[in-house]
Amino acid sequence: MASISPMPPGSAEPQGQDRSMGQLVSVVTADLQTLLRQEVELAKTEIKEEATKAGKAAGMFGGAGFAGYMVLLFLSLAAVLGLANVMDGGWAALIVTAVWAVVAAVLYQKGRQRMSTVSPKPERTVETMKENAEWARHPTK
Secondary structure (H helix, E strand, O other): OOOOOOOOOOOOOOOHHHOOHHHHHHHHHHHHHHHHHHHHHHHHHHHHHHHHHHHHHHHHHHHHHHHHHHHHHHHHHHHHHHHHOOOOHHHHHHHHHHHHHHHHHHHHHHHHHHHOOOOOOOHHHHHHHHHHHHHHHOOOO
């Protein structure tokens, strides 16, 4: 049976309890730097994802708004001309305008509610940073 001889001093990196305090601090510092870089990357990724979602939603709102505008323009014109057969044209236009004012107010409120659901804060990053801070305070737990 062959025996393993201990490594001569200075021949390789010390392991376990043989490491000096300076080496341990250096390793911990390097690990913390890596961790912070990863957290920054996670935050950037989360913010980019939320901005992409908000941008796509805004683009869809814009396209739908234009198409809807064209439909409603001609529908409104038809309503004004239809009502003009029953009453004066000025009153017919005023009635159609009032209806559109109510619709605009309702749509504004709905859009405001939906926009409030977009989160500009990177939630996962905040959570992991809290966990990291807790670990840094009590690394043995």
